[in-house]
Amino acid sequence: MKPEMQTGQSPRHHAFAALAGLLLGVALVKFGNPVILESKIQTPQTFWEFFYQPWPVHWGYIFLGATASAGLACGKLKPVGSRWIFFLPLLWLAWQCVSATQTVSPELTRLTLLHFTATVGCFYLGWFALAEVRDLRLFWLGVLAGFFWVLREGFDQRFGGLESTRQYFYLYILPQLKEPPVELMRKMSTNRIFSTLFYPNTLAGAILLFLPVTIAGLLDWTRPLKPGSRGLLIGFFVCAALACLYWSGSKSGWLLMLGLGGARMWHIQILAAWRKWILITVMAAGLAGFFIRYAGFFEKGATSVAARGDYWKAAGQIFLGNPVLGTGPGTFSIPYQQIKPPESEMARLAHNDYLQQASDSGFFGFLAYIAFISGILWVLYRKSDINIYPRRLALWLGIAAVCLQGFSEFNLYIPALAWPVFLFLGYFWETASAHFVSEPSKPMYKPNGND
Numbered sequence: 001m002k003p004e005m006q007t008g009q010s011p012r013h014h015a016f017a018a019l020a021g022l023l024l025g026v027a028l029v030k031f032g033n034p035v036i037l038e039s040k041i042q043t044p045q046t047f048w049e050f051f052y053q054p055w056p057v058h059w060g061y062i063f064l065g066a067t068a069s070a071g072l073a074c075g076k077l078k079p080v081g082s083r084w085i086f087f088l089p090l091l092w093l094a095w096q097c098v099s100a101t102q103t104v105s106p107e108l109t110r111l112t113l114l115h116f117t118a119t120v121g122c123f124y125l126g127w128f129a130l131a132e133v134r135d136l137r138l139f140w141l142g143v144l145a146g147f148f149w150v151l152r153e154g155f156d157q158r159f160g161g162l163e164s165t166r167q168y169f170y171l172y173i174l175p176q177l178k179e180p181p182v183e184l185m186r187k188m189s190t191n192r193i194f195s196t197l198f199y200p201n202t203l204a205g206a207i208l209l210f211l212p213v214t215i216a217g218l219l220d221w222t223r224p225l226k227p228g229s230r231g232l233l234i235g236f237f238v239c240a241a242l243a244c245l246y247w248s249g250s251k252s253g254w255l256l257m258l259g260l261g262g263a264r265m266w267h268i269q270i271l272a273a274w275r276k277w278i279l280i281t282v283m284a285a286g287l288a289g290f291f292i293r294y295a296g297f298f299e300k301g302a303t304s305v306a307a308r309g310d311y312w313k314a315a316g317q318i319f320l321g322n323p324v325l326g327t328g329p330g331t332f333s334i335p336y337q338q339i340k341p342p343e344s345e346m347a348r349l350a351h352n353d354y355l356q357q358a359s360d361s362g363f364f365g366f367l368a369y370i371a372f373i374s375g376i377l378w379v380l381y382r383k384s385d386i387n388i389y390p391r392r393l394a395l396w397l398g399i400a401a402v403c404l405q406g407f408s409e410f411n412l413y414i415p416a417l418a419w420p421v422f423l424f425l426g427y428f429w430e431t432a433s434a435h436f437v438s439e440p441s442k443p444m445y446k447p448n449g450n451d
Contacts, residue, residue, distance in 0.1 A: 009135065010074070015070055017130070017133045018139070019070050020129075023142070024142065027415050031416050032198050035414075038056060058114075061114065068129075074132055075128040095361055096329045096361055099329060099360065100329055104331050108329075119419060122426065127429055128426075130426070154193050158243075190249075192249040202414060203244065203248045207245045211238070212401075213395045217391065218233065218234045256404060311351050312350065312355055315352065318339070326361040326362040327360060332356050333347065333348040351408060351409060352406070353369075354366065376429060377400055399424055
């Protein structure tokens with residue numbers, strides 16, 4: 001039977017779904033660095049450099065443009081009603097452009113604005129085109145392939161590849177860097193894995209975002225298998241992801257994954273009578289393991305926490321000095337270098353997406369961004385039917401976790417995380433908004449391929 005006869009859609013819908021999934025998969029593998037470091041990423045010259053090294057982010061813009069062009073052939077404009085949340089990404093982006101007129105670094109702002117435009121474009125691409133695709137198997141296949149490659153690279157680094165990467169870096173890459181980022185030097189000097197992402201905490205963010213929906217997808221796709229084979233396959237994938245999270249050494253990743261597990265258990269109806277005690281037990285065990293695992297970190301004074309405190313304090317000072325327009329998108333490092341204490345580490349980003357919005361683009365930029373993220377997550381949780389369909393709940397949990405991690409990281413400035421988050425939000429908003437309900441526990445429609 002032809003695909004369009006099975007799903008009622010033309011091959012262009014399937015082509016777009018495949019391209020969108022491939023875009024996110026490639027972003028995970030090749031576009032895992034902050035966009036403000038674009039000048040530090042060398043264009044691959046040989047086949048092996050092309051295969052192993054990260055790619056310049058402008059290649060990603062070309063890929064995204066091709067995907068958007070394919071989306072035009074199958075997308076559909078829909079009425080959005082009076083829900084103001086839908087327009088907040090455009091307002092936020094418009095204010096970034098206004099702030100750019102007073103930037104202290106035109107080059108950093110140019111790189112950041114290009115990325116922000118692509119990121120907002122992903123939101124509307126998810127709303128306009130991805131939400132029109134009924135059969136998302138090709139889309140999730142590309143995402144799963146990229147996520148699998150990230151885990152494979154994580155295992156490779158853990159079992160010998162990290163040392164080889166470190167030697168290559170010190171011999172060939174470091175001599176060409178005039179001012180190597182502090183985060184880059186730190187990640188190359190430890191045994192914490194980072195896979196294809198910028199540094200270990202970015203890897204943790206990718207696992208937080210993609211693992212929940214991957215589990216939900218595998219539970220669905222493996223239904224034809226025997227229970228034993230099905231459990232073995234899913235268990236292997238979950239253990240591999242959790243092992244990479246553990247080897248990344250991400251403290252926030254550990255705690256957020258613990259929260260993800262607790263939130264998912266809370267929504268399992270068959271555990272309703274016992275879930276309170278099960279959650280208490282699981283949380284206690286997880287927190288105990290956390291403090292045992294990182295006892296040495298706290299004994300040393302939690303240096304990374306103290307460093308983030310310096311960044312956040314500086315972001316507040318920068319905001320107070322530039323409350324309306326900020327210093328320009330992506331420019332935190334310029335004023336921070338001037339006001340940081342001599343003993344503090346240099347940083348190019350504030351390690352807090354929300355505070356950096358305040359310092360870079362002023363109060364309105366901060367307000368528009370945090371209102372969009374918190375507003376859309378709140379509405380989707382309270383008004384949509386995620387309590388009925390596991391994959392929707394898994395998608396919401398992954399997005400919420402990586403947005404929470406944004407309070408201590410710079411995920412917004414990394415295409416591998418920002419693009420999928422906004423694409424998922426656009427898709428989720430459209431597929432859920434038509435079925436907003438007053439009581440999320442009451443089924444309102446029959447699920448289709450999007451669920």
